[in-house]
Amino acid sequence: MADEEYILRVENIHKSFGELEVLRGVTFDVKKGETICFIGPSGTGKSTLLRCINQLNKPDDGHVWLHGEEVTNSGNRINYFRQRIGMVFQNFFLFDHLTALKNVEIALIKVRGMDPKEAREKALYELRQVGMEKWAEHYPAELSGGQAQRVSIARALAMDPDVILFDEPTSALDPELTREVLEVMKLLAEQGMTMLVVTHEMGFACSVATRIMFMEHGIIQEQGSPDQMMSDQTFERCKNFIGKVTGYGTD
């Protein structure tokens, strides 16, 4: 197996909520430094797929491997894998009782067992990365949505993850705030961070993604590079969807 090449492998993931079959066998591999954007209609299981990767939702069937180690069915070791797989949420989920700085350092101290001084340094560094150093002492309620999301990106970065999952990171933001978050993400992509991004931002997907996966009805229907998507016939369904999203459908 060429495990060295792929840092994350996702194989045949199935997930149902009651009667509803959300994921019907999703398989893909991720190389180091890739930015993969998942697009597609709402309710096709994109967010569920991300949560199945770090086991926030337990898949009914299928496997996930990180660096050749199985993440699925890993018992208590899942807490180790979750340090390696960062996650950024649509609604930020910053810890409301902690300042921006403490939000970033808490897992370093409590999970990694890092020395508080060292953790503070590291947290400040990550806040600087996302342009939020000046806001270190502010509480989540005092931040705009875009600022909060940047802090939550810093929180994920602080753990030095192998890959970060972005679950619709800009869907709760207005266009201006969306831009500041996407700029940070673009920077991360350029620095070689491996990212899986569920998004409706087609501009971002086309300019930053190394691969675009179009999901519909619980499976990956079409995939390829942004260039392929623009030119190729294979992306017919996807283009149809994009047409609907942007309102410029060809009918």
Add this chain to the structure above:
Amino acid sequence: MDLIDILIEWFPYLISGIFATLGLVASALVIGVLVGLPMALGQVYGKFPVRAVVGIYVWFFRGLPVLVLLFLFYFGIFPGLGLDLPAFFVGATVLGLRGAAYQSQIFRGAIQSISEGQMIAARSLGMTRLQGIRNVILPQAVRIALPGWSNEYPNILTDSAICYAIGVAELLTRTSQIVSQTYVTMPIYLVCAGIFILLNYAGLRVLHEIEKKIEVPGFGTGAA
């Protein structure tokens, strides 16, 4: 004049009564938190048997009058267990266990009001459930619960006078003793009432200060 003399003469008596009352209240509040908070966690995060036990506990301690509980423990349960405990200890325990039933529901409401995302974020960083509860859920729950919890102080303070019935030498007991020795009734009871009101006021001020101290923007901003 008369009253002043009496108060001076019986001052040590009153003071010891005040200390006993405060001792009852403090122990009851501490027991209430130590028992009530884990019960709240059990009710929110526990499996069915845990939730059932907590449910029965709350039903029992909220369902009976304090005086009945006090007699039940003082004359029944503790002696039945072969324990010959001082009245003060029994009083503090009963007030504490009863308070725990009420406090568990205050804490439960606070814990349940915290958005699910807080725990999801904690787990996504590699925290165990227990670490999530300790580092994220509890610090928030305590802040949310504190204003409601503060209300337990006047409740327990006023309830504590019922320990008179089993002979705890608290403020009301001491007051009655002074009355029976001096035959001065109304003024002495008024002094007793005044002391209760003062204790009430002072305690609530302290709790209010604590509320302000741990206040976080966007969180329980009611402390003004």
